Amino acid sequence: MFENLNWWEIGALLMLALLIFGERLPKVIGDGLKMLRGLRAMAQNATSDLSRELGTDIQLQDLHPKAFIRKHLLSEDDEAAIRKPLQGLFEDVKQDLTGVRDDITAVAAAADPRKPATPEPSSVASAESPKALGQRFDLDAT
Helix, strand or coil: CCCCCCHHHHHHHHHHHHHHHHHHHHHHHHHHHHHHHHHHHHHHHHHHHHHHHHCCCCCHHHHCHHHHHHHHHCCHHHHHHHHHHHHHHHHHHHHHHHHHHHHHHHHHHHHCCCCCCCCCHHHHHHHCCHHHHHHHCCCCCC
């Protein structure tokens, strides 16, 4: 939640909270933590009630609809039958992307012989100009 904030910004937010709440800041923090504990307890109770009603052990992660269906409604055979038609398509797309990456690497190596023959995939797109790619691939075919 706060991964985009550095220490100065967190300090500024704390100072702003101190200015807004003043002497009540410890009570506000305590009330917020009490509310968080209450929400966690309610979620735990709902999970245990649902587990008891269904007769299986349910974790909080299992309440996501996809995970719930996969774990409780589909057998392994059913899941394999659903995945089978899509697996071939996935392999075809993966193979095509590998071929395109190899072609782009070859074009990039031919355009600038000083660069290594196998650059990283992220640098391939930035190293190749759109005009050169347009000569090799039909970019409007999407």
